[in-house]
Amino acid sequence: MSAAADDSGDDLDPLERQVVGFFVDGVRVLGLPRxxxxxxxxxxxxxxxxxxxxxxxxLGISKGSASQGLRMLKSLGAVREAxxxxxxxxxxxxxxxxxLKRLAGGFxxxxxxxxxxxxxxxxxxxxxxAGAVEDPDQRKFLSxxxxxxxxxxxxxxxxLPLLQKILGQ
Amino acid sequence: MSAAADDSGDDLDPLERQVVGFFVDGVRVLGLPRxxxxxxxxxxxxxxxxxxxxxxxxLGISKGSASQGLRMLKSLGAVREAxxxxxxxxxxxxxxxxxLKRLAGGFxxxxxxxxxxxxxxxxxxxxxxAGAVEDPDQRKFLSxxxxxxxxxxxxxxxxLPLLQKILGQ
DNA sequence: CGGATTGTTCAATTGAAAATGAACAATCCG
DNA sequence: CGGATTGTTCATTTTCAATTGAACAATCCG
Numbered sequence: 001m002s003a004a005a006d007d008s009g010d011d012l013d014p015l016e017r018q019v020v021g022f023f024v025d026g027v028r029v030l031g032l033p034r035x036x037x038x039x040x041x042x043x044x045x046x047x048x049x050x051x052x053x054x055x056x057x058x059l060g061i062s063k064g065s066a067s068q069g070l071r072m073l074k075s076l077g078a079v080r081e082a083x084x085x086x087x088x089x090x091x092x093x094x095x096x097x098x099x100l101k102r103l104a105g106g107f108x109x110x111x112x113x114x115x116x117x118x119x120x121x122x123x124x125x126x127x128x129x130a131g132a133v134e135d136p137d138q139r140k141f142l143s144x145x146x147x148x149x150x151x152x153x154x155x156x157x158x159x160l161p162l163l164q165k166i167l168g169q
Numbered sequence: 170m171s172a173a174a175d176d177s178g179d180d181l182d183p184l185e186r187q188v189v190g191f192f193v194d195g196v197r198v199l200g201l202p203r204x205x206x207x208x209x210x211x212x213x214x215x216x217x218x219x220x221x222x223x224x225x226x227x228l229g230i231s232k233g234s235a236s237q238g239l240r241m242l243k244s245l246g247a248v249r250e251a252x253x254x255x256x257x258x259x260x261x262x263x264x265x266x267x268x269l270k271r272l273a274g275g276f277x278x279x280x281x282x283x284x285x286x287x288x289x290x291x292x293x294x295x296x297x298x299a300g301a302v303e304d305p306d307q308r309k310f311l312s313x314x315x316x317x318x319x320x321x322x323x324x325x326x327x328x329l330p331l332l333q334k335i336l337g338q
Numbered sequence: 339c340g341g342a343t344t345g346t347t348c349a350a351t352t353g354a355a356a357a358t359g360a361a362c363a364a365t366c367c368g
Numbered sequence: 369c370g371g372a373t374t375g376t377t378c379a380t381t382t383t384c385a386a387t388t389g390a391a392c393a394a395t396c397c398g
Binding site: 014015018019021022025026029031044045047098100112115118119122123125126129130133138141142145148149151152155158159162163166167 | 187191194198216267281287294311318320324327328331335336
Binding site: 090 | 386
């Protein structure tokens with residue numbers, strides 16, 4: 001039960017802090033919560049898979065945060081349960097997915113696609129509303145703008161698969 | 170001074186509300202403040218350029234928000250000052266840039282590049298820290314992970330120009 | 339069974355980012 | 369000049385999403 005020089009000690013060492021900080025900033029750019037970056041960051045720089053409890057202890061976050069964070073990371077395909085935890089271990093350990101392809105794919109699928117799809121349907125609605133405008137000049141102007149939005153949505157749809165392809169190596 | 174059927178009236182009509190709502194959600198996905206979406210949305214669906222005061226009145230936002238919002242939109246290249254406002258008009262009017270290429274370019278230049286660049290330099294730092302680790306096995310593991318991050322950064326650097334190209338038509 | 343361990347849920351709290359608004363330029367013009 | 373108009377800045381307030389923490393499953397095992 002000595003704590004010194006024990007990797008399950010409570011505090012992060014400087015390198016771990018650096019990495020966690022890197023990912024905290026990284027996920028903020030993506031609009032994801034800080035805890036996601038902390039959890040993924042620590043997993044990324046840990047040799048061995050970690051359990052929920054490890055994350056709580058080492059990062060000093062609540063069980064709630066860790067649980068929800070892991071759920072989101074799982075849904076993004078950014079972490080997976082580590083199979084080979086030997087012995088009669090009951091709790092589940094997690095390890096990071098480190099292939100950019102997989103990470104980008106999950107992010108696109110979970111965070112971007114849904115917005116793009118709902119955007120498309122809102123533009124369709126918009127087209128209807130604009131089509132019902134009385135004044136012909138005004139209607140023409142509005143149609144042009146709506147047409148522009150449709151263009152944007154099409155570009156978006158074309159970009160995503162391409163993105164995945166490029167990041168896939 | 171009659172307000173009815175006057176486009177400078179205070180409230181948004183249903184179509185305008187729809188469009189503004191569309192952009193509010195859009196910019197949230199990009200991690201930009203709501204007011205940015207409101208301002209750009211109203212400009213996008215207005216036939217004539219609008220001045221700061223118009224935005225304040227029609228959107229019901231503060232002068233401060235409008236001023237800061239316009240500044241950011243200008244820096245993103247998403248709005249421009251409308252030249253041809255005739256008469257002895259002193260205040261400046263704004264119109265939206267509607268080319269996706271330009272919008273994406275501005276966003277990449279202002280919001281993504283800086284993060285990517287700072288990310289690269291942080292990874293360089295990381296490499297140093299990892300190189301100074303005593304235990305050879307641990308050092309090897311860390312080097313692999315850092316190498317992975319360098320890979321990511323390179324991919325990011327390659328993706329951006331490509332993105333701009335695809336969105337450029 | 340029962341209590342120990344592991345994980346989830348969700349109402350309440352917190353904190354970080356955005357919006358406000360009032361004071362302060364800057365420019366115009368009679 | 370002086371006061372009217374237009375726009376900016378920035379300390380305070382507000383807002384809303386993230387986090388907490390306590391209650392609640394669920395599973396294990398002696």
